Amino acid sequence: xxxxxxxxxxxxxxxxxxxxxxxxxxxxxxxxxxxxxxxxxxxxxxxxxxxxxxxxxxxxxxxxxxxxxxxxxxxxxxxxxxxxxxxxxxxxxxxxxxxxxxxxxxxxxxxxxxxxxxxxxxxxxxxxxxxxxxxxxxxxxxxxxxxxxxxxxxxxxxxxxxxxxxxxxxxxxxxxxxxxxxxxxxxxxxxxxxxxxxxxxxxxxxxxxxxxxxx
Amino acid sequence: xxxxxxxxxxxxxxxxxxxxxxxxxxxxxxxxxxxxxxxxxxxxxxxxxxxxxxxxxxxxxxxxxxxxxxxxxxxxxxxxxxxxxxxxxxxxxxxxxxxxxxxxxxxxxxxxxxxxxxxxxxxxxxxxxxxxxxxxxxxxxxxxxxxxxxxxxxxxxxxxxxxxxxxxxxxxxxxxxxxxxxxxxxxxxxxxxxxxxxxxxxxxxxxxxxxxxxx
DNA sequence: CTGGCCTTTGACCATACGGTCAGGAAACGA
DNA sequence: TCGTTTCCTGACCGTATGGTCAAAGGCCAG
Numbered sequence: 001x002x003x004x005x006x007x008x009x010x011x012x013x014x015x016x017x018x019x020x021x022x023x024x025x026x027x028x029x030x031x032x033x034x035x036x037x038x039x040x041x042x043x044x045x046x047x048x049x050x051x052x053x054x055x056x057x058x059x060x061x062x063x064x065x066x067x068x069x070x071x072x073x074x075x076x077x078x079x080x081x082x083x084x085x086x087x088x089x090x091x092x093x094x095x096x097x098x099x100x101x102x103x104x105x106x107x108x109x110x111x112x113x114x115x116x117x118x119x120x121x122x123x124x125x126x127x128x129x130x131x132x133x134x135x136x137x138x139x140x141x142x143x144x145x146x147x148x149x150x151x152x153x154x155x156x157x158x159x160x161x162x163x164x165x166x167x168x169x170x171x172x173x174x175x176x177x178x179x180x181x182x183x184x185x186x187x188x189x190x191x192x193x194x195x196x197x198x199x200x201x202x203x204x205x206x207x208x209x210x211x212x213x214x215x
Numbered sequence: 216x217x218x219x220x221x222x223x224x225x226x227x228x229x230x231x232x233x234x235x236x237x238x239x240x241x242x243x244x245x246x247x248x249x250x251x252x253x254x255x256x257x258x259x260x261x262x263x264x265x266x267x268x269x270x271x272x273x274x275x276x277x278x279x280x281x282x283x284x285x286x287x288x289x290x291x292x293x294x295x296x297x298x299x300x301x302x303x304x305x306x307x308x309x310x311x312x313x314x315x316x317x318x319x320x321x322x323x324x325x326x327x328x329x330x331x332x333x334x335x336x337x338x339x340x341x342x343x344x345x346x347x348x349x350x351x352x353x354x355x356x357x358x359x360x361x362x363x364x365x366x367x368x369x370x371x372x373x374x375x376x377x378x379x380x381x382x383x384x385x386x387x388x389x390x391x392x393x394x395x396x397x398x399x400x401x402x403x404x405x406x407x408x409x410x411x412x413x414x415x416x417x418x419x420x421x422x423x424x425x426x427x428x429x430x
Numbered sequence: 431c432t433g434g435c436c437t438t439t440g441a442c443c444a445t446a447c448g449g450t451c452a453g454g455a456a457a458c459g460a
Numbered sequence: 461t462c463g464t465t466t467c468c469t470g471a472c473c474g475t476a477t478g479g480t481c482a483a484a485g486g487c488c489a490g
Contacts, residue, residue: 018436018437018487019436019437035338035339036340037255037339038253038255038256038335038339039253039255039256040252040253040254040255040256041253041255041256042255043476043477043478044477044478044479045476045477045478053439054438054439054440055479056438056439056440056441056479056480057437057438059478059479059480060436060438060439063479064478064479065479116338119334119393119394120253120335120338122393122394122396122397123250123331123334123335123393123394123396124250124252124253124256125251126397126400130400133397133400133401134400137397137400137401138400138401141401158425160418160421160422161414161418164414164418164419164422165418165422167387167390167394167398167415168383168387168390168418168419168422170390170394171387171389171390171394172383172387174386175382175383175385175386176382178334178337178338179334179337179382179385179386181337181338181340182337182341182348182352185341185345185348185349185353186352186353186356199376199379200379200382203375203376203379203380203383204379204383206375206426207375207379207380207422207423207426207427208422208426209426210373210425210426210428211421211422211423211424211426212425212426213425233456233466233467234467237467258446258447258448259447259448259449260446260447260448268469269468269469269470270469271449271450271451271468271469271470272467272468272469274449274450275466275467275469276467278449279448279449280448280449432489432490433488433489433490434488434489435486435487435489436485436486436488437484437485437486437487438484438485438486439481439482439483439485440482440483441481441482442479442480442481443478443479443481444477444478444479445476445477445478445479446475446476446477447474447475447476447477448473448474448475448476449474449475450471450473450474451469451470451471451472451473452469452470453468453469454467454468454469455466455467455468455469456465456466456467456468457464457465457466457467458463458464458465458466459462459463459465460461460462460463460464
């Protein structure tokens with residue numbers, strides 16, 4: 001019979017510094033490798049090398065490759081959902097949707113690997129995050145559809161099907177991350193400059209806002 | 216020294232019926248498996264099972280997994296480029312771009328697996344078709360940009376950056392294939408009906424054509 | 431200093447994968 | 461029918477991968 005260890009255990013985790021640091025290291029490496037090789041093509045050895053840790057150490061922090069992958073996808077999903085704040089509380093579609101486009105374009109720029117992992121996961125039928133699609137994403141989507149419908153009913157924008165508008169917003173903004181390599185190739189092999197990113201945002205906003213009659 | 220066999224060899228391939236049929240079988244299976252598992256996650260065994268052939272038979276027609284994959288990607292690229300015909304010879308943007316949207320949406324519907332394979336390939340840095348991006352795709356893109364610019368100069372549409380317009384067209388239309396699973400999940404788990412596909416096409420065309428001032 | 435926990439890691443294992451090959455079966459022209 | 465080419469396939473092989481483990485190393489409270 002062990003002594004009453006609960007008292008000690010109940011305390012906040014004692015020394016999470018090393019753990020936090022190493023998990024961050026591993027997750028960063030994993031995000032990149034999963035994005036560049038897909039789940040099936042990624043190897044724990046590759047992730048370990050990129051993180052600068054021995055492979056066995058990865059399994060100390062994440063029991064399986066699947067667990068690590070799941071965590072990467074979840075992290076991205078969080079970031080992605082947070083962009084919704086731009087949407088909420090906006091009086092008119094130009095502000096709400098324009099802000100959403102800006103936010104999602106910024107995510108595509110800052111987290112291109114994450115976006116790719118997400119895209120791969122969904123393309124393959126969402127084997128690990130199907131439940132998220134059915135619950136969180138569905139609720140989120142329903143909410144925004146209602147918001148858009150309110151704008152339409154108030155005559156603030158044209159009567160567009162809100163669902164297809166959302167798909168267009170997702171597709172267009174994420175394209176700059178997921179197909180960044182193609183865009184870079186068509187840009188003389190160079191990444192977009194600050195100015196080019198501004199142009200991209202402006203072009204997207206211009207077309208869509210005018211397209212929904214909210215310009 | 217062998218007898219002069221060249222005379223026989225020079226003839227058109229004698230019996231291609233079986234070969235053609237089996238290659239088609241294999242390519243169809245491969246397209247699906249590569250789409251659903253990615254290159255790294257796909258196995259020759261899986262493709263063989265889906266094609267209804269023993270694994271060794273695949274290697275008779277396609278020497279390596281890479282060769283098979285390359286062929287799948289090339290086939291998709293062909294189909295994808297052919298949609299350009301809608302673009303060409305159109306007098307005004309509504310016809311040209313509208314037709315292009317219709318054509319690409321139809322491809323997303325008919326070849327969702329191919330679109331996914333293409334997307335994965337590009338997302339992973341186009342390791343096998345980088346040369347296509349730099350040559351064929353670049354030329355194709357430059358040509359369409361000129362066509363769009365002509366429309367702009369003729370006052371037939373608003374002065375949008377043609378490049379970003381193209382990206383939006385690609386992103387939006389391919390989204391219905393690449394993220395088809397997500398769309399299906401948000402559609403009560405059911406694939407889009409004929410009517411819903413018509414609505415999707417109409418919505419996309421409506422927003423974009425109005426967005427570029429060509430409605 | 432010391433005891434206990436967290437962390438690290440090289441060595442190891444079972445499995446699954448891409449690919450090979452030899453020998454046989456069809457298919458076809460003559 | 462015969463000879464030649466194409467096609468088929470079970471058995472096999474080397475390798476790489478995800479994961480395990482036990483022993484060592486480090487860190488901190490008491």
